[in-house]
Amino acid sequence: MADLSALLGSTAPVDVIVGIPSFNNGATIAHVAKTAVRGIADYFPDRRGLILNSDGGSPDQTPRAAVDAALRARDDLEASARDRIAVSSVRYRGPSGKGSAFREIFEAAGKLGASAVVVLDADLRSVAPEWIGRLAGPIVSGEVDFVAPLYRRHKFDGTITNAIVYPLTDAVFGGGIRQPIGGDFGVSGRLAGLYASKDVWDTDVARFGIDLWMTTTALAEGFRVAQTHLGAKVHDPKDPGQHLAAMLVQVVGTAFALLETYADVWTMRVLADRAPTFGQAEPVTLDPVLVDVARMEEQFRFGVQTLDRIYGLCLPSKVWADLRASAAGDAGISDTLWAQIIIHFAIAFHRRSLARDQLVSSLTPLYLGRTATFIRRNADRSDDEAEADVQALARVFADVVRELHRLWKEES
């Protein structure tokens, strides 16, 4: 494993970097590293590339697996291609987390003068060489600075993204990035340099929330953004020990915190241009998802009944009354009510009405209620119809966000 300064001496200059953050991904990283080598060889035949694993000190020899696999894949290439692809691994510094790993990659990009950086999750099983071309191509050609992924997903997956992060980010910052926390991105060298220069690497961004932070920063700082179809994303099963409330605290907490970070941008009501979408959505077969909706609804009703003091503190009386009525009936949480709940939780987060982790964690039963509503409504609909439902929610957010502007102004 090399450190960055040793790497700089042996590798510069580099045009395209494929960074792979990792921690204990020894079982899966070899496939990602091999694919990255092929991606650079196939899609950037006249560019110098670097496969850079940024590891958090994995005891399972992840860096060795990544470097060995990439070197083997490089050995299979023609001699001319072999010479222009370097392979290395660094151990990142700072708090443990994907963000710290990214920081190391972005700093390397700046020091090596790379024009494009692609970051790929180390547990990807569906990654293909064309992903490198699709994520880095529009950047190398100078069209955009940031490319977000657009995966084909089951209509009931990505519910935090669909119900909160996408509509909120789109309503507040614009851009229409459908999967702002996709995990795999393409970034220009200029934007990577900006990321590395930000004073966030000792905060939660270093541990979690890096994906949304990158997307929002690109949108809010006026970089040209795009999204590209990548097909289905298949990766290791999620950690079964990670609870939904913890996920919400990380993802939604980051989304709310970013509203504060870039308040001076979005309160001016300047929205980013709609991001162009590259590629075509290819039909893929997705595994069915069976959900116990009744339990989610039961949990929702129990939460509304038991956390009444907290909701009464965070929500205005009309919204709180509507929420109680929805818990008492069968109609579920409407789009408008849900958008209002999220807006008022964002304001409560900003006001610090409660300890922030407790506040976002208390959103869990409501999120389950909203997810149950979405699943019931779209159970017999096609994927496209379910997507239209997500887009309808985004339009409601775009209306309700005026309330966020007004309340935020009152706070300042």
Added chain:
Amino acid sequence: MNPNRPADFDGWLSAFSERLAIISVELLLLMGIIVFAAAIALMVRAIVPRLLSLLRFDRLAARIGLTGALHRSSLEAAPSQYVGRFLAWITLFVVFIAGSASLNLPWTQRIVDRGLLFVPAFVSAVVIAIAGALLAEFVARGILIAAVNAGWRAASLISAIARVLVLLLAAAMALEQIGVAPVVVAATFSILLGGVVLAVALAFGLGGRDLARDYLKRKFGRTSDREPGSELDHV
């Protein structure tokens, strides 16, 4: 001079008049001190809440749970008002003690000695009580949210027990500070806490593990070991 009046009665009357005059002056001075202390205290009560409002203290109090703790105790005014009242009473007490000390009288000296000894302990006790109330609110709310998210039907009960335990601990510490039967307070708290722990231990031990498990599962347990929505990839 009345020849029938005893000579020592005149002396007594003279001494009584002189004493009465002195006491009257002392009382007047004392009343003056009380009025002065009250005036200062009223000023403190008027000014402190405004200052705290300017410093957005009430918002901070809501954020850290102080407002919620007060509302739970049926104290509906803004926290800055209570801080103002508390400081006003302290001001009244301190100015009165200081004024009394300036009279340099034996009985006021006794008040001064006891009062000055009492003030730090009293302030410490109040601070402990407020910190305890805040901690109780924070802990109880955190447990309530976690228990609801875990699907525990007895979330409110568990949260309430946690609140009471933290408040009991704070109350015991505060009472000990002001010297209210410290041995009794410590013993009472130990007995209460020990009783709770013993009851739980008995439920699991003597009452039978199976019975306790069945009961807890029925009463407190989740309907399933899996989290609602765990089939989904949320992010």
